[in-house]
Each structure stands twice: as structure tokens, then as C-alpha cells.
Amino acid sequence: MRILPTISGPEDVKKLSLKECEQLSSEVRQCIIDTVSQQGGHLASNLGIVDLTIALHRSFDSPKDQIVFDVGHQVYAHKLLTGRQEIFKTLRSYHGMSGFPSRAESEHDLFDTGHSSTSISMALGLARARDLKGENHHVVAVVGDGALTGGECYEAMNDAGQGPTRLIVILNDNEMSISKNVGALSEYFKKIRASASWYGGKKRLKARITRIPLIGKPLARISENIMNMVKSVTTGGELFEALGFRYLGPFDGKNIEEMSRVFEEAKAIPDMPVLIHIVTKKGYGYDLAERQPERFHGTAPFRVETGLKRGLSSSKSAAVCAGEILVRLATEDNRVLAVTAAMRSGTGLSEFAQYFPQRFFDVGIAEQHAVTLCAGLARGGFRPFFAVYATFFQRAYDQMIHDVCLQNLPVCILADHAGLVGDDGKTHHGVFVIPMCLSMPNLLLLAPRDSKEMELAMRAVLRADSPSVIAYPKEQIEPYAADIEGRSFEIGRWQILAEGSDTVILAVGRMTMHAVKAAEILDKKGIHAAVVDCCSLKPMDTDLLFDLGARGLPLVTVEEGQLEGGMGSEIARLLDEKGLPAPKLMIGIGDHFVTHGAMSCLLEECGLMPQQIADRVTDLLHG
Numbered sequence: 162m163r164i165l166p167t168i169s170g171p172e173d174v175k176k177l178s179l180k181e182c183e184q185l186s187s188e189v190r191q192c193i194i195d196t197v198s199q200q201g202g203h204l205a206s207n208l209g210i211v212d213l214t215i216a217l218h219r220s221f222d223s224p225k226d227q228i229v230f231d232v233g234h235q236v237y238a239h240k241l242l243t244g245r246q247e248i249f250k251t252l253r254s255y256h257g258m259s260g261f262p263s264r265a266e267s268e269h270d271l272f273d274t275g276h277s278s279t280s281i282s283m284a285l286g287l288a289r290a291r292d293l294k295g296e297n298h299h300v301v302a303v304v305g306d307g308a309l310t311g312g313e314c315y316e317a318m319n320d321a322g323q324g325p326t327r328l329i330v331i332l333n334d335n336e337m338s339i340s341k342n343v344g345a346l347s348e349y350f351k352k353i354r355a356s357a358s359w360y361g362g363k364k365r366l367k368a369r370i371t372r373i374p375l376i377g378k379p380l381a382r383i384s385e386n387i388m389n390m391v392k393s394v395t396t397g398g399e400l401f402e403a404l405g406f407r408y409l410g411p412f413d414g415k416n417i418e419e420m421s422r423v424f425e426e427a428k429a430i431p432d433m434p435v436l437i438h439i440v441t442k443k444g445y446g447y448d449l450a451e452r453q454p455e456r457f458h459g460t461a462p463f464r465v466e467t468g469l470k471r472g473l474s475s476s477k478s479a480a481v482c483a484g485e486i487l488v489r490l491a492t493e494d495n496r497v498l499a500v501t502a503a504m505r506s507g508t509g510l511s512e513f514a515q516y517f518p519q520r521f522f523d524v525g526i527a528e529q530h531a532v533t534l535c536a537g538l539a540r541g542g543f544r545p546f547f548a549v550y551a552t553f554f555q556r557a558y559d560q561m562i563h564d565v566c567l568q569n570l571p572v573c574i575l576a577d578h579a580g581l582v583g584d585d586g587k588t589h590h591g592v593f594v595i596p597m598c599l600s601m602p603n604l605l606l607l608a609p610r611d612s613k614e615m616e617l618a619m620r621a622v623l624r625a626d627s628p629s630v631i632a633y634p635k636e637q638i639e640p641y642a643a644d645i646e647g648r649s650f651e652i653g654r655w656q657i658l659a660e661g662s663d664t665v666i667l668a669v670g671r672m673t674m675h676a677v678k679a680a681e682i683l684d685k686k687g688i689h690a691a692v693v694d695c696c697s698l699k700p701m702d703t704d705l706l707f708d709l710g711a712r713g714l715p716l717v718t719v720e721e722g723q724l725e726g727g728m729g730s731e732i733a734r735l736l737d738e739k740g741l742p743a744p745k746l747m748i749g750i751g752d753h754f755v756t757h758g759a760m761s762c763l764l765e766e767c768g769l770m771p772q773q774i775a776d777r778v779t780d781l782l783h784g
């Protein structure tokens with residue numbers, strides 16, 4: 162009989178025998194494989210954490226006990242065990258289940274998360290709140306070894322180590338971030354894990370002693386006590402002990418019984434934080450994901466038998482284009498360096514890393530450090546390009562202002578995944594990058610509309626001696642608009658993509674293509690709209706803007722980002738300063754967070770599809 166369908170909440174997990182838990186574990190894994198192969202999603206991390214999740218729900222009493230998962234991409238088993246089996250098949254689809262923790266979905270999800278390295282701070286806050294209220298439940302943070310490369314974890318541990326707050330941190334160590342984990346800490350964990358091989362030896366020795374007739378069993382008990390005493394001396398964890406934590410581990414993340422026992426032990430430790438080191442295997446239970454954990458970290462729908470993606474896309478992502486361009490630039494100019502914060506392949510830098518290993522730096526999940534490192538590299542005479550998803554770049558707001566722009570250093574941020582990103586949803590949309598950057602003095606902010614413009618933009622910033630951000634979307638940006646007569650990309654110059662006598666649509670990035678299509682729709686209705694590509698957002702092309710403003714045609718702005726403080730607002734401010742009328746219509750994302758789902762659904766929801774733009778322009782002119 163299948164066990165998973167009988168689990169409607171953690172209380173049902175607690176009723177299971179150990180053997181039944183093991184059966185549940187393989188059913189959960191199968192369900193995750195089946196669903197992710199249909200829907201896409203984070204596979205390898207979720208497979209690796211199934212047994213640990215079952216052990217957590219056996220020992221802790223969620224939602225009374227509070228469990229916070231770091232990042233939140235690995236909560237599929239948690240969702241399946243906390244009453245969400247029915248909606249699991251809708252994973253990451255529009256109006257379906259989120260791929261990340263979601264407060265709206267369940268009382269078992271404490272925060273809506275998607276960014277890394279926040280769980281220990283969140284859990285410490287919950288634990289202190291508990292103590293202030295005189296409550297006594299447990300608070301648990303589950304954090305990966307990748308997430309533990311993020312500095313915020315150490316700020317939190319340093320604080321927690323002051324005691325006397327009771328807090329349990331579980332280190333889910335699978336040796337992987339998205340790719341192989343990097344840095345001195347990953348070496349440290351390697352040493353601790355190596356000492357864990359001692360456990361295998363210990364188990365074998367115990368089995369052998371137990372088999373000795375008559376005295377075997379008591380002898381095994383005595384020797385285990387001695388071995389346990391040795392354990393705390395030999396297994397490391399000094400780093401965490403120095404931070405004021407009690408360190409327990411490492412333990413086998415496939416052994417539900419052992420983990421349950423350790424969790425019970427940890428629950429009994431009073432008035433201090435405890436770190437439990439669990440060793441798991443990314444991709445566990447699906448051979449292809451075990452062998453290629455990076456490929457299956459996050460995946461599009463795929464065929465289970467072969468691992469091949471369903472529906473191959475022939476076009477290159479913008480990230481791959483950026484990576485290829487960077488290789489070309491690095492070949493021509495040996496000052497060019499590439500930096501990533503644990504997103505080597507995601508940001509298209511794998512090729513660069515192969516060709517120029519000395520000029521490539523993976524700093525771990527440390528966007529703040531990455532930006533300031535770039536400041537140092539630029540100050541030292543180099544031209545660093547930091548390729549980062551726009552949403553994670555938000556982390557480095559102050560570093561960008563204080564360490565880069567204030568120093569006026571030639572650091573270039575390649576802000577990938579700018580705009581909506583689709584099924585990862587609200588934690589991942591890169592819709593704040595324009596408002597975030599428009600106010601930074603000395604900064605160049607460029608948003609090329611396609612791969613051809615992207616190369617021109619990257620070459621332009623290399624020639625300029627300034628801080629810069631080049632923003633581009635997640636998906637492909639194949640050239641689509643014909644060359645503008647003899648005109649090459651220029652910082653501070655916009656490009657007229659279509660002429661028109663009734664209105665002017667000022668658009669940026671991917672929205673320029675939507676504006677061109679909207680203009681075609683309008684044309685059929687007898688409305689002639691000019692379309693301008695505002696590819697240089699800082700500085701803006703004020704000559705052209707004021708000229709257009711002075712013509713008296715109604716202006717419309719279209720951007721795939723927050724309207725507050727965005728391109729339209731800035732254009733309105735500039736026009737107002739000049740005594741010219743503000744745009745009549747500003748299209749973009751309102752003052753809310755956008756959900757997850759297929760990109761087309763989200764663009765539609767935000768009113769950013771060509772037909773919707775055309776309809777609103779029609780209403781403006783004829784309404």
C-alpha cells in the first residue's frame with residue numbers, strides 16, 4: 162500500500178514506523194521526479210533532502226515548532242508532508258503552487274523566500290520573539306553548505322553565539338552550491354566529512370564486537386560509549402564552537418533513525434544555539450541527477466528515462482550571449498575579468514571560466530563581497546564584469562553606491578534576468594533594477610534590446626571609465642529590429658525604431674519589441690505610433706526626449722519593471738524640469754509583487770503584451 166496518500170500532515174509522519182518512513186521517502190522522491198519532469202523546477206536539491214525532511218517532521222512539531230528553510234528551493238518534500246499533495250502537480254504554474262515557501266499556502270511556511278543565507282537570522286529572530294513571549298517551542302533553520310558561503314549567516318551566528326537563545330541550525334551539506342561549492346569553508350567541510358568515514362569504521366567494529374559470543378553485546382555497549390567520547394574530539398566543528406554554537410555531527414542524511422535521535426538530543430540542549438551537520442547527496446535516488454547535480458539543480462521539463470529536456474529551444478539565452486561576448490572582449494583586452502556569485506553556468510560564464518581560469522572568480526553566494534571585490538580589482542587597474550541576476554544584485558545596493566559609484570570605478574554589472582522571470586516568481590523577478598540604479602551618481606545604466614546591441618553596449622562601457630550596469634532579460638534576445646541607419650550603440654543616445662505622427666512610445670529592453678508590435682497593431686487601426694528604444698537609461702537622451710516633448714504628441718512609456726522610481730517617472734521628472742508635459746500614459750508594474758507562472762501569463766497580468774499596449778494607447782487617443 163502506498164503511504165504518501167495517507168499523509169495529510171506532519172502528525173501522520175509521526176505515526177509511521179522507521180521502515181514505513183523509508184518507504185515514504187522513496188514515494189516522495191518518485192513524486193518529486195514525476196512532477197518536476199512535467200513542470201520543471203529544482204530537482205537535485207529536493208531529492209537530496211527528502212530523508213532529512215522526514216526526520217525533521219518526525220522529531221519536531223511543525224507549525225508549533227518553527228522550521229525555516231534557507232533559500233527555499235528545497236521544500237518540495239516539506240510541501241508534500243504538510244498537506245499540499247493535491248496542488249503539488251501545479252508546481253510553479255500560474256495560480257498554482259509556488260516552487261518556494263509561501264505563507265499564503267501553508268502555516269508550515271514561515272517566510273516567502275528565494276534569496277540565500279537568510280534562514281539563521283530569521284530563525285534567531287523567531288527564537289528571540291519566542292523567548293520574549295515566554296513560549297518554549299523549538300526553532301530550526303535548515304541551511305545548505307552553499308548558502309553558508311553567504312556572509313549574512315556569519316552575522317547571524319556571531320549574534321546567536323552571544324546566547325542564551327535556544328536555536329537549532331541544521332547544515333545540509335551536499336558539497337554543492339548550484340555547481341561544486343567553493344572557498345575555504347567548503348575545504349573545511351570536506352575535512353569534517355573525511356572524519357565521518359570514521360563512523361563507517363565504528364559501525365563495522367560494533368557489528369564485529371557484537372558477534373563475539375556471550376560478552377559481545379555488553380562489550381559493544383562499553384566500546385560505543387568510549388567511541389562517542391572520542392567522537393566529540395575528532396569530528397571538528399571548531400569553527401562553529403568558536404562562534405558559540407554546540408556542534409553535533411557529521412551525520413548521515415540518508416539515515417532517518419540516526420537523524421531523529423540527534424534531533425531529540427539537540428532539543429534537550431538548553432539555552433544555547435546548536436549546529437547539526439548532516440551530510441546529504443544532491444540528486445539522491447535519480448541516477449542522472451546524482452551524476453549531474455548541477456544540470457538538475459533547476460531544470461525545464463525533461464524525460465525521466467533520458468534526462469533530456471522536453472521541447473528543445475534553439476535560441477541562445479541572453480546570459481549565454483553575454484558570456485560569449487565577454488570571452489571575445491577578454492581575448493582582445495587582458496584587463497577584462499569575470500566574476501560570479503555561485504552562478505557560473507546560470508550567468509553564462511562557464512566558457513569564460515574554461516578559457517581564462519586565472520581571470521575568473523567564483524566568490525560563493527556573496528553578491529555584496531563580489532561588488533566590493535570588483536571595486537578592488539578596478540582600483541588595481543582591471544576591468545571586472547560581475548554577471549549576476551538582477552534580483553540578487555539587490556543585495557549589493559550599498560556596495561554599488563559606496564564602493565563603486567562614489568569611487569567612480571569602472572566596474573560593470575551584467576544584470577541578467579532583468580524584468581519578469583516566470584515560474585520562479587516574486588522573489589526572483591528582476592523588476593527593481595531600474596529604480597535601484599537610476600539614483601546612483603556616476604553610473605551608466607544601459608538596457609540593450611538584443612544581442613547585437615548588447616555587444617555594442619559592453620564594448621561601450623569598456624571604453625568608458627565609469628561604473629556601469631547593463632540590464633538584460635532572462636530569455637533570448639535575438640536581433641529583431643533592422644539596423645538603424647549607420648548608427649551604432651552610443652551611451653546617452655536613444656534609437657528611433659519606427660516613425661509615427663500620432664503618438665510616441667518610449668520603451669526599454671524586451672519591451673521595445675512589444676512596442677514595435679503594438680505599433681503594428683495600431684497602424685492597422687490608422688493610429689501611427691513612433692517607437693523609441695530608450696536603451697541608455699542613464700544618461701537619458703535628453704536632446705531627443707525634449708525634442709519629442711516639444712512636438713506636442715502624447716508620450717507613452719513602457720517598461721518591464723516597477724513604475725515607482727522607474728524609467729517613466731524619470732522621464733516625467735526631466736520633462737517637467739524643462740516645462741514640458743509629462744507622458745500621458747506610463748505602462749509598467751504597479752506597487753505590488755508579481756506572482757509566478759509562464760512568462761506570457763505574467764506579461765499579460767501586468768498589461769505588457771503588445772495587444773494590451775495597443776489597446777491602452779487606443780483608449781488614450783480615442784477614449
Ligand SMILES: Cc1ncc(C[n+]2csc(CCOP(=O)(O)OP(=O)(O)O)c2C)c(N)n1
Pocket residue numbers: 206232234235275276277304305306307308309333335337338339443502503504526528553556
Ligand atoms: C542571494 C542569492 N544568490 C544566488 C542565489 C541562487 N541560488 C539558489 S540555490 C543556490 C545554491 C544553494 O546551495 P545550497 O545552499 O548548498 O543548497 P543545495 O541546493 O545544495 O541544497 C544558489 C546559488 C540565491 N537564491 N540567492
